[in-house]
Amino acid sequence: MRYILKRLLTTIPIIIGVSFLLYVMLNIVPGDPVALMMGEHINPDTIERVRARMNLDDPLLLRFVKYLLDALHGDFGYSYKLKREVSTLIWQAFPNTLILAVSGALVSWIIGIPAGIISAVKKNTWIDYAVMTFALIGVSMPVFWAGLLGQYFFGLKLQWLPISGFDGLNIKYIIMPAIVLGWSAAATIARLTRSSLLEVMSSDYIRTAREKGLLRHQVVIKHALKNAFLPVITVMTIQVASLLSGAVITETIFGIPGIGRIAVSAIQTRDMPLLQGSVMFATVLIILGNLLADILYGFIDPRIKYH
Amino acid sequence: GSNGDEGASSTSSSSEATGSTAEKVQFVVPYDEDPGTADVAKTTEFYALPLNMFDRLVESVTVAPGKSELVPGLAETWEVSDDGLVYTFHLRKGALFQNGDEVKAEDVYFTFDRMLDPATEGLNTDFFDMISGAEARMNGEADSTEGIKIVDDYTLEITLDEPFGPFVAGLATPAGSVYCKKAVLEAGDQFGIDPALTVGSGPFKLAEWTVNDKIVLEAFDNYWGGRAQYDELVLKIVPDAETARMLFESGEIDVFNCDMARSQIPYFESNDKWKELIVSGPRVGVYYICLNQSIEPLGDVRVRKALQMAIDRENMLAQMFYGKGQLVNGIMPPGLYGYNSDLPEIPYDPEAAKALLAEAGYPDGFAFEVAQETDSPNTLKINEIIQSDLAKIGVDVTITQLDESTFFGIRKTGELPSYYSSWSADFNDPDNFIYTFFTEKNAVSRSFNYVNADIQQKIEDARIMTNAEERIATYQEIEKTIVHDDAAWIPLFELDHLFVVQPYVKNYTVAWNGWSDQSYYSIQIEK
Amino acid sequence: MPEDQEDTLIAADSIWRELLQSIYKDKKAFVGAILVIAFVIIALGAPIFAPYDPYEVDMAEMLVPPSFTEGASEISDNSYMIGTDFLGRDIMSRIIYGARISLAIGLIPPLITLAIGTLLGMTAGYYGGKTDYLIMRLADICMSFPSLLLAMVVMYTLGASLFNIFIALSIVNWGGTSRIIRAQTLSLKQKEFVEAARSMGVSKWKILWRHIFPNCIPSLIVLFTLSVPEAIMSEAGLSFLGVGAQPPMPSWGLMISRGKEYLFSSPWVAITPGIAIFIVVIAFNFIGDGLRDALDPYTKHD
Amino acid sequence: MSELLMTASSLKKYYEVKVQSVFSGGKSKEVVKAVDGVDIEIGKGETVALVGESGCGKSTLGRLLINLISPTDGDVVFKGESIYGLRGKHDKAFRKDASIIFQDPYASLNPRMKVKDLIGEPLLTHGMTNAKERYEKVSELMKISGLKPEYANRYPHQFSGGQRQRIGIARALALNPSLIVCDEAVSALDVSIQAQILNLLKSLQKDYDLTYLFISHDLSVVRYISDKVYVMYLGKIVEYGDPKSLYTDPKHPYTKFLLDAVPIPDPSQRNREKMILEGDIPSAINPPSGCRFRTRCPFATDKCKQEIPEIIQMEHRGYACHYPL
Amino acid sequence: MSDVLVINHLKTYFKTKHGMNPAVDDISLRLQMGKITALVGESGSGKSMTAMSILGLIPKPSGVIMPGSEILFEGKDLTTLKEREIAKIRGNKIAMIFQEPMTSLNPVYTIGKQLTEPLRVHQKLSKQEAKKIAISYLEKVRIPDPEKRFNNYPHQLSGGLRQRVMIAMAMICEPKLIIADEPTTALDVTIQAQILSLLCGVQKDLDTAILFITHDLGVVAEISDTVCVMYAGQIVEQADVKTLFDKPMHPYTKGLLKSLPRVDDDVTELYSIKGMVPNLIHLPKGCRFASRCPEATAICHQEIPPREMVSRDHEVFCWLPRKEVSNV
C-alpha cells in the first residue's frame, strides 16, 4: 500500500508538468481570447470588463498557479462555447469515453492476444503471416476510413448496427466504434504478445516444463502465458494513451458525446478552458492507467523489486 | 444573418431514435454542433432553440418561398407614432410561460433591458441599441433602459432616438425572444442551459439536454397558439455530414439538410424514393467575395474590377451547386425588400481582366491570399475554384485556413485577407445588408476597409428615412456604386436551400430567409 | 596458434548487411520492402509518373469515374485511371504527388523524434542521477499526453500547416524512444566492452558515440520502421480533423477527409487515397515486424 | 621479492542499493559491502591471484585497482602515486599503464566494431591518430596475440571464444601497460583453449615484463599461473601467500574448504578425505559480525562472533583467523 | 541386461542456412542401471543435443533425428514415439536436470507448484498428496525448512538451493534415468561439492542410472563409473573411469588430461591442444581430430577411423590402436 501511495505521489510532478506545458501552449496563442469568445457584436468596454474578470492581464505564471489552485477544487473554469462548467461537461462525457475505451481495449485484446499467441506458436508459417496481417490491417487503415466503411456496410446496407449515436451500455451502439477503435490497437498487442511469448518460449524454465512431461500446448497455457503477459500489461499503459487518441476520431465519427468530442469541438471553437480541461483530464487518465499497470504488474510478478 | 453557408442543418422527425420514448411522436433534426445555450444574449449563431422555445413580440412567418410577413406574436397589435420614434405594443392576454405564469409587459421589459445590461455581456445588443437610453445602459451609466416603458401589464412603449424603419422586423428575429423574468432570475447563469430552469412561452419546452449528443424539446400543452401536433422535437448532434446522411437514409433522423453535403443533391434528385421529398426554398441571401482594400494591390479599383470579371460564377453555380440558384449582381439578393433586378451583369471575361491588370501595372499577376474557416469543405472547394480561375489571369492564390474564432478575431481588426462568404437576411430590409457590410465601422470590422465618404453619408441617411420609396432608391444607388463603380465586393449568386424529408413529415417548409434554424411548430408527423 | 579457420566464419559482417539479409529472408518484410521502394520511387519521380497536373481544377471533368469502370468513357473523353475528384483533378496524379507529402511526413518527424529521443535517452541512461531524473520526468510528461490530442494542441498553437505537422509530430513522440534507448544504454553501460573503453580513458561522449549508439541502431531501425506508418496515420488523422495539411495539397489524409463526402456517390475519391495509405502503412509494418524478428535479441536465436 | 608496483591499503567499496517491494511496502536503502577493508601488495613482474566464491568482491576489487570505480575509502598507490588523486594527463598516463581483460569474450568486445578498431581504440584514445601507423601497430599486436593480421577487418562474432579472448589480450597490450588485470580471463573457455591462453599470458609476461592481477575462482588455474594468492571471502582477504605453501598448508579453514571442494581429475583420489562446506555464502548486505566466515565455519566460537580477526603475518604469508588450522 | 537405455547410431542433424550441421553424428552408448555415465567434451561437441534427442526435445523444425537412429528404452524406440507417448516418459521415467538453476524455474510460480507438477501430470495425484510427497523430497535433498520453502518463489532461493529443487523435481517420480546436463557448471566449487555428493547419495538410494554431462574432467573423475568423451559430435573414447584416466588411448583424451592444471600438484608447463574444433558443417575428410592431433599420420587425414575395442569396456575411435598393433 505504501508503494501504491508512493507511486501516486510521483505522479504529482508529472501532472503539474503536463498542465503547465499545456497551459503555456494554449496561452501563447496569438489573439485575444475574450474577443474570440464573444463573437462579433460586442463593444470594447465589455471586452475590457471580461478581461479583468478573467484575470487575463496577470502574468502567465500567476494565472497558471491560480488555475491550478482552482483546479484542485475541481474548478476548471467555464466553457466559452457551451456556457457550462468545464468540470461538469467532462464528468458527463467521461462515462461515455470510458465505456468506449474499455470496450475498445477489450476488442484489442480479443483480437490481439489470440493473434499474438497463434502466430508465436506457429512462428514463420503461413498461419503466422495471416494472423499477423489480420492484426495489422487494423493499424493500417485510417480510423475514420474504417469507421465510414463500417457505418456504410453494417449500419446502412446490412442494418445490423446503428450508424451513430450512443446510449450508455447499450451494446448495439458500442460494437462498431469499439471494433474500429480496438482493431487499430490490436496489432500492438499482437506483436508484443508474440515476441514476448517467443522470448518466454525459448527460456530455460519452459524447457524444464517440457522435460517434466507437459505437452506443448499445456506448456504454453500453464507456463508461458503468465510470463508473456507481464510486458503486455505494461503496454496497456501506452494503450490507454492510444485508445484515447483514437477515441477522439471515433467519437467524432460515431457521434459519441465523450471527452474526445469535447476536445475536438473545443479546438474548432477555440474554447480554451474546455480544451485545457479535457486534454488535462485525458492526460490524467493516462497517468492513472500507467499507475494501474505498474501496480498490476507488481501483483502478477512475484519478483518485483526495483533498483 | 448567419455567416457563411455552413449553418446547422435541420431535419424532421422519426420516432425510433431514442428507444425510451418510442411511443411518443418525435421529429428529429440533425445539427452539426451543440448550440451550447438557448439564451440569445449568449449566442449569435444557433437559433434553433430560441425559435422553438420562445416567442417574440412579432413573428416573421414564411408565407411563400422567400416571402415573409410580420404577424402578431406575443403582441397582438402594435402602432408607431408618426415621427417614427415611439412604438406601442399591446400584449396578448392569456399567453402563458411554461411555468404557468402569464406573459406580462414586465417580462418583456426585463428581457430587453437584460440584453443591454452590461453585466449580461449580451451579444445581440445591436437589435436594441437604437432605443433611447440604450447607450447609457450599455455603458453602465444607467440602471435601466430609459426608452422602454411598462404602461400596464399588457402595454409596452418603446422610444427610439431616431426613426429606424426595420425596428419591428429586428424584434422579430431570434434576438427579440421574450423570457420570463422570474425564471431568469431564478436560473441565473443556468438559464438557457438547464432544462428544469429554462422557461419560455414558445411551443416547445426544453426537456433534456445531453451535451454533444441531443436536445429533447417537449410540446408545450398550453401554448397560446395551440399544442404542436407532435410530442417531441429532438435536435440530434451529428458532427459528420456523411453520418447524418446515413442516419437519414436509415430513418433515424427526419430531415437532411443538403447544405451539409451539397454533393448529395444529384443523388437525392435521381433517387425514386427521395426525389419527391425534396423541399426547396430560396435563401434571401447572397454569396460574395469580400475584397480587403487595405491589402495591396486591392486598393486599386482596376484590380478589383479585374477580379470581378475573372471569376466564372456561372460555372461555379452550375458545377458546385447543380444550378440551384441564380446569379446576383449586387448586394441585395432576390426576395429582399428593395432587390434591384436591373443591375448590369458582371461578365466573365478573363481577357478583359488581364488587360485591366496590365493597365494597373500587374501584367504578370500578383499573389493573393484568401482566408477561410477550417472545417468548411464547401467553402474550401469554392476557394479552390477561385484559385484556379484566378490562376488563369496570373493571380496566385493562397488559401489560408483559420479556425472559426481566429477568423472572426482577425476579421474584426480589419486585417483578414479577402474571403468568400455568404449572408442571408435576419429581417427583410436592405439595412440588414447594406448597413451590415458597409457602414464605416462594419467596413473595417468585416475587413472590407471600403472608404467612400459620400456613400457613408448616404447609408446613414437611408437608415432614418421614413419615405419608403426614397429609401429604396437610395439603397439601390448605394448598391450600384459599391458594386459596379467601386467594385468593393464581388457578388456571386443566391442559392436555394434544399432539404430532404422523410415521407411521413408533412408541412415542412424552408424558412423564408433560407436559414437552417427555424421554427418547427407547424410541422406534422403522419406515420 | 590458430589454424586457418576461414570456414568457421559466418558470412554477415555489418548491421546493414544483416538487415538486408533479414528483410530478404522474411517473406512479409520482403513484400513490404518492395512496396516501400516503389513508394519512394513514385514519390521522388512524381512529375514523371503523374499523368496530369495534380492541381489543375477542371469543373467540366468533375467526378469522372475510374477509366476501368463501364460508364467512365461516356462521362468524359479523357481517361483517368482512378477517376477525378470533386474539382475535376486527376486522382492518380494527386496520389502520386501525395506520396511526396507522405514520404516527408513519414520520414522527417520520425527522424527528428528518434534523434531527440536517442540523444536524451542516451544522456539520461549514461549520466544517471539528476539528469536522468529530469529527462525521464520530461519524457513521462510527453508520454502522458494522448498524442493525437497533443498534436492537435500544438497545431492549435502554431496554426495548421504541413511544416507545423512536422513540429507537432516530432515533439509528441520522442518520449517512448528515449525510454527504450535509455534502457538499452543502461544495460550497455554495464557491458564489459564499455568498461574496457572506460579503463582506457575513452571520454564519455566518445563512449556514447562509438560504443553505445551503434548498439542501439537495431532498435532504432525497428522503432523507425514502426513510427513511419504511425506518422503517416497521425497526419491523416490531423487532416481529417481539419488541423492538418492545407489544400490544395494532395495529402492523402486530406484527400480522404475531403472525399468522404463522396464516399457513396463517387467512392473512388475517398477510397483510393485510403488504399494508398493502407498499402504504404502496412508495407512499413511488414518490414518493421520482420526486422523486429531479426534484430530483436530474444527472438533472434533460432 | 621484487619491487612493489601497486599497494592497496584498507580499500573499501560500499554500494547503496534500494530494495523496494510491492508486498512489504516501501523501500529501504541497504549497503552492500562489496569490498570491505582490503590491503594488497603487487610486486613488479608478479602474477598476483585473487580467488574466492562468486560475489565475494573480486571483480569490484579489480576494478578499484585500475580506477574504474572509485572507492568508498582507502587508497591505491601505483608507482609511488595515489591513483585516485590523478587528474587529466596523469590519469590518462595511468590508464595507459594499467589495462584489463574480462571474462566474457562475448560481452567485452563491442559487437559493432571491427577488430582493427577494437584493438586500435586505446591507441587512438592515447594520441595515435595516424591511421596507417595505427594499423601497423594493430597488425603487430594481433601477431603477438596469435591472431592473423588479415582478420583485422572482421567483427568479433566472426571469431571463436578463444580467438576473441586473444583480441581482448591484444587490446590490453596495445599501450604497453605494466599492469593487466585479468578478471576471470579464462573461466569461460574450454580446457584445451584455456591452456592455450594461459600459456600465451605466461609468455607475454616474460617478453614484456608484465604484472598480472589474476582474478579467478578456479584454484587449479591459480596454482598454475600465480606467484602469490589472495583468498577473499565476503569482501575481505582471509588468507594470502605463495601458492605452494598456501595449497599444501592452508591456515584458514575457508581456504581448506575451498581446496577440498575442487574436484581432482584422478579417480583414484576419489575417496580422499575432504571436508564439504555447508550452506551458502551470506549476503554482502549485513554480513555476519566478527569473522565473516563464522556462520559456515565448524570451528567457530563466540570469539569469532565478537572479534574481527586481524591479519596475522607470517613469512610470505598471512591469514585472518582466530583458530588457524 | 541391466541396460536402462541403449542408443544406437544416433544422428541428430541441424538444418542451417549454411548447410547440415551434424551436431550428434552416429553415437552409440548404453546406460546401465545404477551407474553414472559421464559424457564429457568441449562446448559444442553435442552433449546437450544427445540428451535432448533422448527426450525428443530437439528444437523443431531445424533439428532432425536422422533415420537409422535408435534410442531403446523399456523395449520402445523413443525416436518413433508420438509426442503424447514420449511426454508420458518425460519427467516420469526419464528426468532431467539443467545447467542454469537461476533460469530453469518459472519465476511466477512457487517452487511447490512446480515441484508437484510432474506428480500431478503423470500420477494424477491430488494437490494434498502431491504436496506431502514433494515436501519429503525437499527433505531428501536437504533443503532446510521444506514446509516454508514449498511456498517460496524461485527468486527467494539461492542458486544452490534452486539446484536442489531441480534435483528433487527430477527425482520426484522415481525415474529410471536422470539426465543431468552440466548441473554444477554455474555453481561455485563449494556448492558444486555439495550438489555432487547429494546427487551420488540420491543415485544410490533410488538406484537410478544417471547420464551426467559435463566438460569438467575433475568432476568426471569424482563421480562417474563410465566415461564417454565426445569430440565434434562423436564419441571418440569410451571406458570405465579408471581406465580412461590411467590409460587414455585417444590423443584427444590424452591432450585434454595433459592440459589440465592441477590443484593438488605443481605443473610448470601446460600442454595445449593446438587449433580448435572444426566447423561441423564443413568437416574435413578422415578423422575429425586429425588436424589437431600430434600423432596423426596420412591415413588419419584420409579415412574415417574404425571403432576399436581395446579392451572389454574400452572403445576408441582412432587409427592409433591399429597402428600400434601393426607396429608390434
Ligand SMILES: Nc1ncnc2c1ncn2[C@@H]1O[C@H](COP(=O)(O)OP(=O)(O)OP(=O)(O)O)[C@@H](O)[C@H]1O
Ligand atoms: N554496481 C553495483 N551495485 C550494487 N552492488 C554491486 C555492484 N557491483 C557489485 N555489487 C555487489 O558486490 C558484491 C561483489 O561483487 P563482485 O562482482 O565484485 O563479485 P565477484 O567476486 O567478482 O563475483 P563473481 O565471481 O560472480 O564475478 C556482490 O554482492 C554484488 O552483488
Ligand SMILES: Nc1ncnc2c1ncn2[C@@H]1O[C@H](COP(=O)(O)OP(=O)(O)OP(=O)(O)O)[C@@H](O)[C@H]1O
Ligand atoms: N537450434 C540449433 N540450430 C542449429 N544448430 C544447433 C542448435 N542447437 C545446437 N546446435 C548445434 O549443435 C551442436 C551441439 O550443441 P550442444 O548444445 O549439444 O553442445 P554441448 O556439447 O552441449 O555444448 P555446451 O558445453 O556449450 O553446452 C553445436 O555445434 C551447435 O552449434
Ligand SMILES: [Mg+2]
Ligand atoms: Mg566477477
Ligand SMILES: [Mg+2]
Ligand atoms: Mg550443453
